[in-house]
Amino acid sequence: NAGVTQTPKFQVLKTGQSMTLQCAQDMNHEYMSWYRQDPGMGLRLIHYSVGAGITDQGEVPNGYNVSRSTTEDFPLRLLSAAPSQTSVYFCASSYSSVWRFTDTQYFGPGTRLTVL
Amino acid sequence: AQTVTQSQPEMSVQEAETVTLSCTYDTSESNYYLFWYKQPPSRQMILVIRQEAYKQQNATENRFSVNFQKAAKSFSLKISDSQLGDTAMYFCAFMKQDNAGNMLTFGGGTRLMVKP
Numbered sequence: 001n002a003g004v005t006q007t008p009k010f011q012v013l014k015t016g017q018s019m020t021l022q023c024a025q026d027m028n029h030e031y032m033s034w035y036r037q038d039p040g041m042g043l044r045l046i047h048y049s050v051g052a053g054i055t056d057q058g059e060v061p062n063g064y065n066v067s068r069s070t071t072e073d074f075p076l077r078l079l080s081a082a083p084s085q086t087s088v089y090f091c092a093s094s095y096s097s098v099w100r101f102t103d104t105q106y107f108g109p110g111t112r113l114t115v116l
Numbered sequence: 117a118q119t120v121t122q123s124q125p126e127m128s129v130q131e132a133e134t135v136t137l138s139c140t141y142d143t144s145e146s147n148y149y150l151f152w153y154k155q156p157p158s159r160q161m162i163l164v165i166r167q168e169a170y171k172q173q174n175a176t177e178n179r180f181s182v183n184f185q186k187a188a189k190s191f192s193l194k195i196s197d198s199q200l201g202d203t204a205m206y207f208c209a210f211m212k213q214d215n216a217g218n219m220l221t222f223g224g225g226t227r228l229m230v231k232p
Contacts, residue, residue: 031218042120042207042222043161058219090161094218105218107161 001026004108006091012114013081021076021111023091029106030097032074036060036087037110043090049074050097081115088112118143118210122223129198130231136183137193137226139208145169147213150184150191151220156204164206167191169213195228203230 007022025032033048035058045058049068063085065077074093078085091108119142129135141150152164167175167184174182179199183192195202208223 033218035220040125041224042209043220044222045219048219088159092161097218103218104163105220110159 003027004091004093004106006089006108006111008111009109010112012116013078014116015082017081018077018079019081021078021089021091021113023074023076023108024072025074025091025093025106026072027093027095027106028071029093029095030071031095032068032091032093033058033105034064034066034074034076035090035092036085037090038087046076046089078113081113083115086113086115118145118148118212118221120208120210120221120223122206122208122226124226125224126227126229128229128231129195131198131200133198134194134196135198135228137195137206137208137228139191139193139223141189141191141208141210141223143189143210143212145212149211149213150182151209151211152180152182152191152193153207153209153222154202154204155207155225156201161207165193198230200230200232202228204228 004025034046035043037043047066049055089111092105094103094105121140148169150167154162165177179196181194205225207225209220
């Protein structure tokens with residue numbers, strides 16, 4: 001298994017540009033999520049999905065869209081990038097949407113995004 | 117809403133010695149889970165140890181152990197026999213036990229440097 005993969009690893013955008021951060025997992029996990037990590041802060045939840053076709057907002061959803069058309073993929077879209085969205089983005093997945101203590105959330109390697 | 121606080125932005129320890137990282141949290145929930153994650157320079161998020169709030173016994177994983185004080189809402193991580201590979205950012209995280217999206221709430225992190 002490749003686990004959780006994210007592309008690209010690095011990206012520089014200009015203000016107002018759009019882009020999609022890709023996330024994929026090959027573990028047949030129900031639950032997938034996106035976090036952002038800013039300097040001096042822990043990760044904060046942007047959006048999550050409990051299965052194909054089902055998404056919901058997390059703590060900091062503004063400026064981001066998501067969709068979950070397949071179990072494997074959970075892309076994060078920035079429609080009009082802003083400097084405040086400069087951050088490191090992590091995708092995570094876990095087996096069940098009904099979390100059990102023995103479950104583990106697997107994190108991808110992250111995407112470093114800079115918006116000029 | 118839950119909050120997680122890590123009061124030590126940076127710490128250092130000599131190789132082979134013991135170090136304790138502090139974490140406090142605020143919640144009105146009675147059932148929840150607590151975690152420590154390690155983030156090395158590779159940026160990968162790695163689960164170190166986890167604790168169920170209803171269990172009084174402190175969790176241990178090899179050289180890693182926690183001191184869980186539920187009444188004080190404290191969850192510290194002790195690393196024994198520190199190794200150079202323990203150098204990383206460490207994040208304390210909280211998850212409610214209501215399965216509402218498997219959301220993790222992270223503290224701001226502690227940067228640990230293990231010195232040879």
